[in-house]
Amino acid sequence: MDPLRKAQIILLCDLCKTAHLQSHCERCDINLCQTCVGKHLSDSSIRHQVVPYKYRKSLNYSKCPDHADELCKHYCEKCDIPVCSTCASSSKHEGHDISDILEKLSAKTESLQKDLDELETRIYPRYEEMASDVQTEKFELETNYRKLTTIADQQGEILHREITAIVNQRKSDIQEMKNKHLSTLNKNTDEITPKMAELKQIMSDLKSILKSNDVSLTSTYKSRNSEFRTLPPKVRVTVPRYSAQKINKDQLNEMFGFLPPLYINTEHGDTMKSAEAVSSPPVKPLLDEPRLTATIDTGYKSYTPSSVSCLSEYQVWTCGTNKTMKLLNLQGKLLTSIKTKSGNEPRDIAVTRDGDLIYTDPGKRTLNLIKNKKIQTVITLQGWVPLNVCSTASDDLLVTMVSDDETQSKVVRYSGSTKKQSIQFDDQGRPLYSSGYNYKYLSENSNLDICVADCEASAVVVVNQSGKLRFKYTGHPSNTKQSFYPVGITTDSQSHILTADPDNHRIHILDQDGQFLRYIHCHLRDPWGLCVDIIDNLFVAEYHTAKMKKIQYL
Template sequence: MDPFRRTDIIILCDLCKTAHLQSHCERCHINLCQTCVGKHLSDSSIRHTVVPYKYRKYLNYSKCPDHADELCKHYCEKCDIPVCSDCISSGKHGGHDISNILEKHSSQTESVQKDLEELETRIYPRYEEMASDVQTEKAKLEKEYGKLTTIADQQGKILHREVTAIVNQRKSDIQEMENKHLSTLNKNTDEITQKITELKQIISNLKSILKSNDVSLTTTYKCRNSEFRTLPSKVPITLPSFTPEKINKDQLNEMFGSLSPLSINTEHGDTMKSAEAVSSPPVKPLLDEPRLAVTIKTGYIYLTSVSCLNEDQVWTRGDNEIMKLLNLQSKLLISIKTKSGNRPWDIAVTRDGDLVYTDNHNDTVNLVKNKQIHTVITLQGWEPRNLCSTASDDLLVTMISDDREQSKIVRYSDSTEKQTIQFDDQGRALYSCDPIKYIIENRNLDICVADNGARAEVVVNQSGKLRFRYTGHPSNTKQAFTLHGIATDSQSHILAADCQNNRIHILDQDGQFLRYIHCDLVTPHGLCVDIRDNLFLAESDTAKVKKIQYLQTQC
């Protein structure tokens, strides 16, 4: 017997109204024949759930609280409650919009499905990631606080050495004074002893004269008493004294060094954008055809970097030790020679508008403020290479070890090391040992590195966890993917300079390729984006800076 046919009723497809039903869509709560299933599933905007009719889920209607024998198969949109037929006919909901409870159930089911998907795919993984980050931070505690304890011990030893040196100096001074005092007394003693010896001799001679009754001796005698009436001078010496200074504990504590307070931010965490907000169109869509707006001549033979001071002025560095600030008309505004006379490896502009540069010859990072150069970081065992300034006014510096065996990124606040990024969760090196690694912080606080040695964009999150690697788009690639510049804009796009292929790759914040910028580029070798999302690009071989518009200025 047909399982869907009874002696008194035949259940038909809700769409065609002619064929026997075979299936049921639990999303839309309609019965479907075999032919209509395909038609129903053609609407890809809705996630349908079609099952054999006999396996369908039965809906449990709630009983009406006002009419005990009635089920609530309708929904009052104004009152936002399920209602039964008697509620509607009673006039209590007169003038209200009444819908089928199945339609409400269907739309709510879709919302629940979307919420579940967002929780499972976006929100929950972020919480897991944060929990993992906290565990990582906890694992670092002993090491980091151990460093502080070691520094305190070292400072204590230094202070102890200084105190010991002072004590030994004072003791040496005392011994020197004692020796000088004793020498003076010995000299005085020798003089008196000599006079005593002479006096003894004179006294003996006089006694001999008196005893002899010799007229010649008596008549020739000369008195010398006046010579000895003036006694030898007695040297007055005042003993030195030691007056200990009262030890001021506060001054001693200040002299020892200060410990910055532990800062624990108790503010609320970042709010994730909803799935709808994340997938919404960008505020500034990409132009179909990027256009060249300005070309700046730098005067270098070979140009390597450009960094925006503002929308009208850019800092550049090239083949010599001079860093130049130029306007859009190629006019030289300021030139700064490096402190060491060496060619800088990279330049960047801080949030305050100051120039910073790395000098890999003497392993320093230097700040140029009011045309004065200050060395803010000096490395030991590592060479600083590329750098950038972050939204929090930290510095991110790429560096390689002196033996060229290791590579890492270090975050500095002023001159204090705050974070080191070197390995992934499996302990593998994140970066190659190639010295060329342009770096930028994205608007979403990801740290993006153009790693030329790895031929990849390596992107980690704020905590240093690997998010993705981009190794180039396969279309129309003539030469290897070579990376000599990176930038980001207000839309969190990542722009990568592909030097040998003479183009710029534009990625979204998740590493998906969007399109190229060509604009007749020649060896792009450094990128930056100004506050209006104009791209400034350094061409190494022509030594020109090109200003390119690639985003729509109005939505």
């Protein structure tokens, strides 16, 4: 029989306490009358599950382990366990907060439902997306590697044709030499043979005279021996030796073409924020007119390229064309000065996440760490010269470097002294960066892109964290007195890219996709080194004046 029709039992709505119940919300474990169902469903923040009361799911209470005949319909908040009525009133739980287990169940059910919602709508779809991406990449793998094999075969055929042509030419040259050699010897033979025939005749005549004892013939004989004592010219032809060069496999590899090594970057899995924690980062719009808020005298000579790196919003490290690196405050007071280990000029500096200073020493091919005013060499390069350096959010080091012969440039990522990544070529095997010892300042953006100001190429080159080219920015097509010559570069909390353009006395601001946003002028004279502090103040080192300027632009 329907419980609602039992005369002896009157079941009322849990909300209004007056009307007969009709429905049950399984999500909230609450009984509702027809009027209160609408009120209950008005709370859209919860996904309610209202069903007719007779179709509700029955609750399975656990049996008390100490009192076999009782069900655990209460909950001890302190012990965090279900308890029966007897246990709840016993000395074991004296002074503890005891609540109705249905209330606890409702909270737990809501928590479980939130977990399920997040799994279904946010987490699992991301796993599906990742699995789909992997399948797509696997599907394309055969095609892409077949293309590489085809290119290798084509290059091999080209080299085979060239080698065959060279071999055939050598054979032709050898045959021509042989024919010439033989012709020379035949000509020599043609000169000797008649003389030999003549000599044979003379020798035969002499024998006849001697045998005849003829006085007349003997007395009239005229000797020709002196004539034949001068031998005909003897032709000597030396067979040439083939000077075969030892095959240089490295040069042969270079002729064949370059195949960059397979780079596998296993990134740490992204940690998704919970639904409650998901929010956009605070937006800081660009100021219409950036403001100069401080000017600091670095103490370096004018017309000196300088690097800057923020230790805090009040302290900035800087270096110029001498062996001393300086830590200055906003009033220009010298807080600390440190000389390089070798006495060479540092090429660039960067502050690590721990607040230590890193500098590059091209003369010694080293990267050096200054910790507690003590200098230690962390990396020594072979065959490469370090140029510029930056410290990343993961506390890695990114270093631009050039080969000793100035024919190659690349960006290398280090974790401590361990090389983790090398970025040098695009997908077509073409160099990403210009060669030579020119400045190549770099910065990691907040989206983990790697941004390099390649002044020789007149471009800002941006690759993603895997080293794949995203874009190149070659300046804004507005009126420009001088060509775009980017040097210093930095990025801020909004993923803006800022690069110094000293020949045009301004700074370019780009968004993370390389779209030009605006310039910063602020009466700058040859801006060079750039950095931003933790609250997005911009510090600019001027080449012309050797001063450092602090600018608010957000």
